[in-house]
Amino acid sequence: ENIFDRSRMAPKTPIKNEPVDLSKQKGCTPERNPITPVKLTDRPQPDPWTPTANLKMLISAASPDMRDREKKKELFRPIENNKQETSDCLQYDMVDDSVVDEFEKQRPSRKQKSLGLLCQKFLARYPSYPLSTEKTTISLDEVASILGVERRRIYDIVNVLESLHLVSRVAKNQYCWHGRHNLGQTLKRLQEAGELQYGELMAFCQHKEQDLDYTFAERRKDTNLDSQDRPLLDFSEPDCTSASANSRKDKSLRIMSQKFVMLFLVSKTKIVTLDIAAKILIEESQDTVDHSKFKTKVRRLYDIANVLTSLGLIKKVHVTEERGRKPAFKWIGPVEFRGKREKPRGHSPTSDHLPEIQREACAPYQTCAGGKQKFTCHASLNDAQPCERTKKKLLSEPNSPHQGKRGNYHSDMFFCIPLACATETILNSGKNQSINSPLSLLPVPGDSDFCVKPLPHTLFPVVQSDLPGLSLPNGISSQALRPPVPEASKTENGKPTLLPNQPFLCFPSSSLFMLCGGLQESVLKESHAVAGNAGNRSAREWASPHKAQAAEVPVHSQKRSSHPCPSPCAPVDNEEPLAKKQPLEQSNVPLSLVVPKEPFESPEAESTPGSGSTSAVHLEAFHLDLTTPALEAEDKETTKSLDPQEQEKASQSKDPSEPSPGKEHICKENANQPFPPQYLYVQPTAGLSSLNFLFSANQAPGAVGLAASHLPSLSVPCVVVPSAALASFPLVCSPAIPSPLSPVPDSSFPAATSLNLGVSGLASTAPVFIGPTAVVPPKASQSPPDPQQPAQPPVHLSPVLARAGSAVKLDSPVYMGHPVTFLKLQQPLTAPLTPKSIRPAHHEAFFKTPGSLGDPIAWKKSEGIQTRNASSVQRRLEISTASTD
DNA sequence: CACTCCCGCCAATTA
């Protein structure tokens, strides 16, 4: 283990010494002895101190120069070096502070011992942007002794840094320092993941914090899913990670850290209050939040916040709310990640980084996939073969036990993220650009498949058989997913008319998105014009990622450290859409928490993306499966529920408008459809796998019994589409209503959707949208009735569905005509956001929905993963039901 | 008193 250190260690060590001093900089005078400063004050005191001091002394004597030199060397880069150097200088200065320290020494105040200060010292020892070539190893023992603290403290720091991939565990006692080169990507991923998981929540929070809290509690179950999500977060680093290292289970601190960061990234205001964060982060299933638990969570958040503060990512602030002033933290780090701001230099991807880089750039998906394939799939979306692979995998794997495993990693989850991104975009969509990308995103996953495939096909009668797959839990996810894919392909092939016959369709989250996208079309269009192709791509990629996720799901990922993928999506995403999107989104809301994005966004994008993401996260397996299907659906799905998928596709195709290019094809085809079919679309909830179902207004409800078993039986025209990427399956019920969508201008998506559906076959009159997405509202408004009806059916279908129904009820009150809301969610995403236009409504809707969601929770618990899936589904359902209107 | 959050026990995991 030490080996690594050897070469570098020497130099570094010295450096470290200096750093110590740094912490004190504030103090004042610069003096040389770094050692003295902080530590002295701290307690390490006598003993430790001495030793440390000695070391420092030695270092200072000899090393200072060494260190500098070395650093300089490392720093080769001009620019970065400059910065670093500067920092170094600072450090030195810090050291100098020793004088001041002396004063302080006498009384080591608590502050001096703070984790934040300790973290600063720790960070001072390493370059923010280390040369790629050089790997810096960190010896915990060494650092602990140098900094004069117990090792336990170092763990606190390292765990948080690890969550951001600034370091990775190489071996026992050994961590590898990566610096901030990939911070941008990591943040991006987190943002994406956050969108999926927390988008909804954020929205809620904004509206009703308290409610949210409750919601959260309810969702906690879902949260479990979150745990699964973790993986997502964990992007392990390729290089350093040692398989062994990862093992630890969950590492709450790591996960919490990532989630906490996600909240900031998802929050429009970039301000997160501790209490809200704690509530959101309390994963446990327990509804009741123990006060003690809450306190513990808050303690941890402080620990994390201190580290993040030291990293310059957040700062402490106070939010004055009605109830009073609350401690909060504001994100002051980068908001846009494309460029990876953090990485100043164009650092070459050096050895260490390379892997990651590659991942990011090209392979990211693969990487993530841990199951590389997954990513591949992603890519594959573009490439036929890969996709197929993924599909296969999905098919096979998904079914396999793994599904749920989180083990796999989160990375998978990440994949999902793309969706999230999309969502975000959507949110932003208000803004065209962003929107475009989002749309594209949404569509992408499925799109490519869908689009490619003839939308028309999509409509084939739903195969009930497919439904089975849908059946909740395990089977469902995998199956469902699978089917979709095949279907998609099939759709292309030919099963065009699904819709007509089928009462309802289940769309993979992706599909949903698609739908949403449709709604957003307008937006998309706008944006697309700009982004157009690019958007499509992104979409594809995303889609593929989803698939990948699905695929990956089965695969386990590495343990914590391994993160496979550096966010595949990121690369792509970052580029166009994301950047655009994000900015927009954020800007919007002032709320303390994340606020929902723009109304539009919320609706579609979110729904879709969110669902996808969510599902991915939570359900992973399920979602994955589902998603996969969508994407890959062709292969798999065909077998199973191709039809549904197709429908979904169709629906997607509807969406296509949004999606950009590829999708558009589909869309066009779909477009043919006169208009939105009526259906209810249920967004998948945020993180979880959500199943999106489209119910034809007509059939709606009852007819469709979604229950897994039912589905098949249902001869209904339902189509279940696996959400391609995500697991979530949005449900759409097409009521027979016609117009709801049309009204929805904003939500082009809905409209589009409806159209598609209608065209596809659903004759349902009024389309109802149920779903998190905002889209719904418009539709909903128009077709108020639907929601309920649809809801009922769902109930039949599966518990989930039922819930959905129930949820719907709940929702209904909330929304006025909006159907909305989604269910899911704990963290999910939520799509909550619905479209901007919707916003007001959305907000409410969301909230309300959540309430409805509560029921779902129960379900969730019922079964782990499955539950999750179900939950998501349920949620969706609920959403759908809710509002009708 | 409320907010922070240090400290370190001790369980879970590893080696």
Next chain:
DNA sequence: TAATTGGCGGGAGTG
């Protein structure tokens, strides 16, 4: 079994 990790919460420092 010993060592490493890290969850957790008592309770102290600060304002």
